Amino acid sequence: MESPSWLLLSAALLASLAFLSVIFIRRRGKQLKFPPGPKPWPIIGNLNLIGSLPHQSLHKLSQRYGPLMQLKFGSYPVLVASSSEMAKEFLKSHDQIFATRPPHAAGKYVMYNYSDVLWAPYGPHWRQGRKIYLNELFSSKRLESFEYIRVEEMRAFVSRLYGLSGKPVVLIEQLSRLTLSNISRMVLGNKYFGVSGDDQVVSNSIVSLQELQEMINEFFFLTGVFNIGDWIPGLDFLDLQGYVKRMKALKKKLDRFQDHVFDEHEQKKKESSKDFVARDMVDLLLQLADDPDLDVKLTYDALRGLTLDLISGGTDSTAVTVEWVISELIKQPQLITQATQELDRVIGRERLVEERDIPQLPYLDAIMKETMRKHPVAPLLAPHMAMEDCKVAGYDIRKGTRVFINTWGIGRDPSLWEQPEEFRPERFLGRNIDVKGRSFELLPFSAGRRMCPAYNLGLKMIQLSIANLLQTFNWKLPDNAKGQDLNMEEAPGITAPRKFPLVAVMEPRLPLHLYEI
Numbered sequence: 001m002e003s004p005s006w007l008l009l010s011a012a013l014l015a016s017l018a019f020l021s022v023i024f025i026r027r028r029g030k031q032l033k034f035p036p037g038p039k040p041w042p043i044i045g046n047l048n049l050i051g052s053l054p055h056q057s058l059h060k061l062s063q064r065y066g067p068l069m070q071l072k073f074g075s076y077p078v079l080v081a082s083s084s085e086m087a088k089e090f091l092k093s094h095d096q097i098f099a100t101r102p103p104h105a106a107g108k109y110v111m112y113n114y115s116d117v118l119w120a121p122y123g124p125h126w127r128q129g130r131k132i133y134l135n136e137l138f139s140s141k142r143l144e145s146f147e148y149i150r151v152e153e154m155r156a157f158v159s160r161l162y163g164l165s166g167k168p169v170v171l172i173e174q175l176s177r178l179t180l181s182n183i184s185r186m187v188l189g190n191k192y193f194g195v196s197g198d199d200q201v202v203s204n205s206i207v208s209l210q211e212l213q214e215m216i217n218e219f220f221f222l223t224g225v226f227n228i229g230d231w232i233p234g235l236d237f238l239d240l241q242g243y244v245k246r247m248k249a250l251k252k253k254l255d256r257f258q259d260h261v262f263d264e265h266e267q268k269k270k271e272s273s274k275d276f277v278a279r280d281m282v283d284l285l286l287q288l289a290d291d292p293d294l295d296v297k298l299t300y301d302a303l304r305g306l307t308l309d310l311i312s313g314g315t316d317s318t319a320v321t322v323e324w325v326i327s328e329l330i331k332q333p334q335l336i337t338q339a340t341q342e343l344d345r346v347i348g349r350e351r352l353v354e355e356r357d358i359p360q361l362p363y364l365d366a367i368m369k370e371t372m373r374k375h376p377v378a379p380l381l382a383p384h385m386a387m388e389d390c391k392v393a394g395y396d397i398r399k400g401t402r403v404f405i406n407t408w409g410i411g412r413d414p415s416l417w418e419q420p421e422e423f424r425p426e427r428f429l430g431r432n433i434d435v436k437g438r439s440f441e442l443l444p445f446s447a448g449r450r451m452c453p454a455y456n457l458g459l460k461m462i463q464l465s466i467a468n469l470l471q472t473f474n475w476k477l478p479d480n481a482k483g484q485d486l487n488m489e490e491a492p493g494i495t496a497p498r499k500f501p502l503v504a505v506m507e508p509r510l511p512l513h514l515y516e517i
């Protein structure tokens with residue numbers, strides 16, 4: 001517990017900082033020169049303010065103040081780009097200049113001093129990490145080799161849900177378990193977490209499912225949090241909000257987990273010596289660490305940093321997207337009918353949908369894209385930072401400027417989308433808009449050098465989950481509630497999950513033997 005005097009001191013310090021920032025804005029306001037047209041809006045902005053501002057409010061601000069909004073706090077200007085043209089400027093035309101991340105405490109204290117890829121600055125370590133991801137871990141061949149894991153986990157998931165049919169279910173809990181199981185097996189080779197009351201015994205579990213989920217949640221909270229020390233140089237040692245303390249505590253827990261995983265993998269590698277065959281991503285990383293030709297040595301910290309990227313990157317993003325899909329569809333049952341008609345026509349009712357069927361399901365693809373338009377998991381992507389002074393679309397932007405791409409706002413731009421507030425998958429049918437970084441009006445995985453390197457895995461997991469959920473169950477709200485009564489608020493933050501988890505009731509719609517594992 002923090003003492004009241006400490007809180008008072010922090011409040012006083014914050015107030016004086018806010019005052020100083022206003023002065024700072026006035027004095028330095030001319031540094032970013034804007035051409036004629038709507039002027040930027042100089043508010044005292046920061047990541048936390050942007051994060052805690054409901055996305056709707058930020059969208060309204062950008063509609064009023066233009067597609068490039070300037071916010072300022074402390075020493076660093078912050079830009080919010082809210083049009084597809086502006087996104088293209090930053091992520092394509094000037095991609096290289098904005099391909100770094102701002103430094104922040106979580107990168108230092110949790111990510112082994114920026115030894116991961118997500119928060120690493122542009123440079124040799126980041127370049128090599130990305131190369132490993134793209135060529136080794138997320139290549140089509142590698143992902144195919146893990147397909148059996150995704151199939152087994154999907155079967156187990158459908159079977160678990162079958163056991164819950166007819167009862168109200170908190171869907172996100174089930175989805176998180178599915179994605180965490182998938183990711184853990186692909187990355188770590190095993191689950192390493194136990195589930196209480198579960199028949200499935202995980203011999204080498206070191207944490208419970210809940211503990212692992214809590215670590216990941218804490219990780220996301222701390223990497224997105226506004227930590228004063230990151231914005232006012234010189235104040236980092238004070239840790240006014242206690243976040244650095246929490247980061248260090250989280251790192252200890254993560255270390256314990258990761259050390260256990262790496263010890264086991266090292267041991268197996270030693271035992272099999274020359275016959276060693278990499279079975280999971282950690283094995284692959286360990287093999288690469290022995291490669292004398294690597295440009296940058298893969299230290300133990302780098303191994304742990306990359307592994308942390310892999311575990312944290314895919315878990316929430318996938319589960320949150322699928323929860324939004326079902327939430328939107330349950331409000332409009334006629335869309336579910338359309339999707340199941342397509343599934344029945346293409347696959348029939350005698351087998352479960354598989355990854356190879358996905359290209360034959362255009363309506364399902366349209367549902368996914370419409371969800372990503374309306375509910376992008378990362379509404380502001382991850383922060384980018386200018387590595388040098390530059391000119392973008394006529395604006396002078398100085399080195400160190402933080403840039404957020406407002407994909408949430410772009411997804412609601414009325415010049416791009418007719419009636420953007422409506423959920424209408426049809427808008428994507430017959431249109432050549434993809435989610436792979438080529439269409440700047442739809443950027444769930446971003447674009448350019450910093451684009452999500454695992455987008456193909458993310459897509460596979462999302463598409464297969466939606467297809468299976470719709471093929472195997474009928475969906476309704478508990479207590480015969482009507483679709484229009486479902487609350488669709490988002491939780492504010494750097495990710496955009498539902499504010500209130502979806503509770504739904506499922507009934508099986510296929511022959512019962514298909515629900516057996």
Ligand code: HEM
Pocket residue numbers: 117118119130309310311313314315317318321377378381382383444445446447449450451452453454455457458459462
């Ligand atoms: C629904 C699924 C996913 C979505 C929507 C998503 C979205 C994103 C976004 C928006 C970024 C930031 C791009 C930028 O800064 O411009 C990103 C980066 C990243 N994602 Fe994903 N992601 C997903 C799945 C995954 C998975 C499954 C993994 C790993 C297992 C992963 C690992 C990463 C990593 C390592 C980066 C950092 C790239 C860099 O900074 O160079 N993501 N992702």
